[in-house]
Each structure stands twice: as structure tokens, then as C-alpha cells.
Amino acid sequence: MPISPPTTSFPATFNWGVATSAYQIEGAAAVDGRGPSIWDTFTHTPGKIIDGSTGDVACDHYHRYTEDVELIASLNVDCYRFSISWSRVQPLGYGAWNEAGFDFYSRLLDRLREKNIAAHVTLYHWDLPQGLQDQGGWLNRQTCVHFATYAAEVARRFGHRVASIATHNEPWCTANLGYGNAQFAPGVADPAAAIQVSHHLLLSHGLAMQAMRTIGAPARLGIVLNQWTATPATDSEADQAMAKLEYARSVQWFMDPIFKGRYPELALEHMDQRLFTVYPDDLATICQPIDFLGVNYYTRAFSSAEVPPRKPEGKLGFSDMGWETYPQGLTDLLVGLHQEYTLPPIFITENGMAVADQLIDGKIDDQARIDYVSRHLAALAEAMRLGVNVQGYFYWSLLDNFEWNSGYAKRFGLIYVDYQTQQRTLKASAHWYRHFIATNLLTSVEV
Numbered sequence: 547m548p549i550s551p552p553t554t555s556f557p558a559t560f561n562w563g564v565a566t567s568a569y570q571i572e573g574a575a576a577v578d579g580r581g582p583s584i585w586d587t588f589t590h591t592p593g594k595i596i597d598g599s600t601g602d603v604a605c606d607h608y609h610r611y612t613e614d615v616e617l618i619a620s621l622n623v624d625c626y627r628f629s630i631s632w633s634r635v636q637p638l639g640y641g642a643w644n645e646a647g648f649d650f651y652s653r654l655l656d657r658l659r660e661k662n663i664a665a666h667v668t669l670y671h672w673d674l675p676q677g678l679q680d681q682g683g684w685l686n687r688q689t690c691v692h693f694a695t696y697a698a699e700v701a702r703r704f705g706h707r708v709a710s711i712a713t714h715n716e717p718w719c720t721a722n723l724g725y726g727n728a729q730f731a732p733g734v735a736d737p738a739a740a741i742q743v744s745h746h747l748l749l750s751h752g753l754a755m756q757a758m759r760t761i762g763a764p765a766r767l768g769i770v771l772n773q774w775t776a777t778p779a780t781d782s783e784a785d786q787a788m789a790k791l792e793y794a795r796s797v798q799w800f801m802d803p804i805f806k807g808r809y810p811e812l813a814l815e816h817m818d819q820r821l822f823t824v825y826p827d828d829l830a831t832i833c834q835p836i837d838f839l840g841v842n843y844y845t846r847a848f849s850s851a852e853v854p855p856r857k858p859e860g861k862l863g864f865s866d867m868g869w870e871t872y873p874q875g876l877t878d879l880l881v882g883l884h885q886e887y888t889l890p891p892i893f894i895t896e897n898g899m900a901v902a903d904q905l906i907d908g909k910i911d912d913q914a915r916i917d918y919v920s921r922h923l924a925a926l927a928e929a930m931r932l933g934v935n936v937q938g939y940f941y942w943s944l945l946d947n948f949e950w951n952s953g954y955a956k957r958f959g960l961i962y963v964d965y966q967t968q969q970r971t972l973k974a975s976a977h978w979y980r981h982f983i984a985t986n987l988l989t990s991v992e993v
């Protein structure tokens with residue numbers, strides 16, 4: 547689909563932002579009373595992280611937040627998405643609050659306000675307090691109750707100072723990578739546990755929504771889901787069935803309970819439901835109005851029943867993560883969601899590309915990232931033209947940072963970080979993004 551310049555623009559009210567998360571950038575792991583989280587435990591366990599690194603220092607954002615807010619402002623964006631480290635504000639995940647932890651976020655919000663940048667907060671970006679993990683973590687239903695208490699406290703303190711609060715970031719990852727295949731903390735490999743955890747995450751979302759609503763703060767409340775379309779590798783029946791099941795297990799598994807109050811039949815048919823405990827009122831708790839839906843989109847799923855599975859051709863190439871660049875999937879996904887559900891406004895809360903960036907003569911010429919973002923923005927504009935109500939886009943990520951089990955080896959930032967010196971350098975993509983936001987015009991790209 548050719549897009550001809552200069553006709554592709556976004557509404558003047560559209561929100562442009564950048565995103566980060568606490569464990570990936572803050573560092574200061576044992577500073578000012580922060581308690582350990584499951585990611586501290588996981589990264590300090592030999593063999594879990596590809597380069598053996600931890601988030602102990604990361605981008606040292608905890609100490610450099612003022613400089614980082616200056617950088618955010620220099621990009622011309624009007625909003626910033628970040629997460630709160632639960633164990634920084636409540637070291638055990640239950641019991642006493644840590645005022646020094648809340649003070650940090652309060653100072654960050656002050657700096658953002660000075661720059662006129664709206665704050666979009668996520669409560670849970672994968673860093674469960676270790677104190678709760680010691681009691682069973684997300685397999686323990688009681689964790690949902692603790693999460694709701696934490697959510698209400700954040701809403702009470704900050705709900706009038708932030709634009710939005712999302713309960714969870716990508717619960718699919720928490721459940722499937724944390725409990726299904728052990729790639730992420732807490733490192734459990736038990737697919738049945740992953741399903742139970744996914745239910746508890748949804749339940750905790752519902753309980754947190756209820757608890758935050760009682761506070762009555764003006765912040766918009768919602769959830770962030772990572773989503774993709776699933777393309778059958780061929781038109782064989784087996785590939786088509788596999789693609790449908792993949793979509794049911796990943797996208798509909800979270801969307802259906804939230805928007806329809808039930809789990810998708812197809813996914814239920816393909817699992818042993820005896821291993822899954824759902825109390826009678828749980829789905830009613832999960833299914834309640836949200837003010838926005840955050841969608842994180844990076845690539846599509848490619849479903850092949852063959853052994854070994856077919857791989858996508860990758861017409862537009864692959865990122866440094868090995869993920870196919872497939873912008874059409876963003877249009878298809880959003881239009882599909884719009885047709886299937888009655889949705890609140892959508893924010894693209896993450897989209898971005900890992901590139902093996904090289905700092906040469908003080909510059910990073912990341913044309914591949916510029917190309918990736920332009921194509922995805924064109925795909926987004928197309929979904930909006932087709933009637934999907936999208937109100938904002940956040941590039942992932944502001945800075946290169948700790949990319950979970952890939953350590954510091956993968957760079958997603960618009961801003962390059964030298965981890966030895968903590969020097970930040972704007973990449974070509976950062977200059978491009980700033981210019982794009984100022985002009986609101988996309989140059990010609992093929993989706």
C-alpha cells in the first residue's frame with residue numbers, strides 16, 4: 547500500500563510519547579529502602595541472562611531522572627509512559643509503604659509537569675516483590691488482593707497527577723514466559739501454572755480497577771496487552787487451525803474476559819480445564835469498563851504445523867531480536883479488534899525495533915529503526931482511516947535498556963546509552979521522531 551506524501555497526518559490531538567519500565571532503566575536496586583523483586587532474584591541466578599548482567603544499575607535513571615526528563619522533552623513528545631517498581635514503594639508487596647520510594651516518583655512527576663509532559667503509569671511491568679513470590683507469587687490468589695491494595699494506594703497518591711494508570715503490562719508475558727517456559731522471572735516451566743497465573747493476573751486487574759474506581763481520581767484506568775495477528779504459513783487446514791488457536795490463546799484469552807466476561811471457547815477446548823481454578827464471580831470482576839486499552843505491537847505470529855515449522859519470508863526484514871517487520875499486522879490487528887469488541891480508545895503503548903546500533907564518530911545512524919517506525923505509523927494511520935479510535939503512540943523505548951533475558955545486548959532506544967559512562971546520545975531516529983512530531987507528516991513508505 548503506497549502512502550503518498552504529504553497526505554498522511556494524525557489528528558492534532560493525537561498523543562506522541564516514549565515508554566520505559568522501572569526494572570529496565572532505574573537501577574538503584576538496593577537504594578532508599580527498595581525491596582528485592584523477582585527480577586533481582588532471577589538476574590542474580592547464574593545462567594538466566596544471556597550476558598550475565600543484572601538491572602542493579604541499568605541506565606541509572608533513579609539518579610539521572612532529571613537529565614532523562616530533559617531528553618524526553620527534547621524529543622517534542624507530549625507524554626511519557628513508565629512503570630512503578632512495586633517493591634520500591636512497598637518493599638514486601640504487602641504491609642508498610644516506603645515513603646522514599648513514593649518520593650522518587652513524586653519528583654519524577656514534578657519534573658514531567660514542569661515540561662508539560664503527561665505521565666502514563668503502569669503498575670506492574672513484571673517486577674513482583676520477592677516478598678510476595680515467597681508466598682507463592684501469582685499462583686497464590688491472595689497476590690491479587692495485595693495488588694489491588696497497591697493499585698489503590700498509587701491512585702490515591704498520584705491519580706490526580708497522571709493522565710492514565712494501566713494495571714498490567716503484557717500479562718501474556720508474565721504468565722507464559724515467567725511460568726510457561728521459564729525464560730523470565732520467576733523462571734517456572736509449567737504450562738498449567740501459566741494458565742492459572744494468567745487468570746490471577748486478569749483477576750488482579752479486575753480487583754485493582756474496582757479499588758482504583760473507589761478513589762475517584764481523574765486518571766484514565768486500563769490495561770496494556772501485547773498482541774499480534776496470527777498468519778497461517780500456508781492455506782492448509784492444519785496451518786489455518788493453528789493460527790486460529792494461536793490467536794485465541796494469546797489475544798482473545800485476555801480480551802474476551804475483559805470485554806465479554808468469558809474465556810474463548812476454542813482455547814478452553816484445547817486445554818485441561820481441571821488444572822484451572824476460576825471462582826464463580828471472577829469473570830464478572832474481570833469484565834468491567836476500562837477507559838483505555840493499551841496495545842503493544844512488534845510483529846505477527848506465523849503459524850506452521852509442519853516439522854520443522856515454515857518461517858516467514860520477511861519481505862521487510864527482521865529486527866535484532868529476530869522478529870519479522872510486518873507493519874500490515876498492526877492494521878489487521880486493530881481493525882480485527884475493532885470489529886470483534888466494543889472498545890474504549892486505544893493507545894499504542896509500545897512499538898519499536900531492536901537494532902545492533904553502532905556509535906561511530908559520536909553518531910548512531912539507525913535508518914532501519916526510522917524505516918520501521920515510519921511503516922508502523924503508516925499502518926496505524928490506515929487503521930484509523932478504517933475507523934479504529936486510536937489516541938496515542940508511544941515508541942519503545944526512550945533509552946537503550948535492560949532487555950530482560952537478553953541483558954544489554956539488544957538496543958531498542960531512540961537514545962543510545964553507553965553503559966560504562968552512562969552517557970546518552972540521541973540516535974538519528976530520535977532526531978527523526980522529533981521532526982516527525984513537529985511536522986505531523988509521514989514521508990512516502992510502503993506498509
Ligand code: IFM
Pocket residue numbers: 567570716842896942949958
Ligand atoms: O522491553 C520489552 C518491554 O519490557 C515489554 N514489551 C516488549 C519490549 C521489547 O522486548
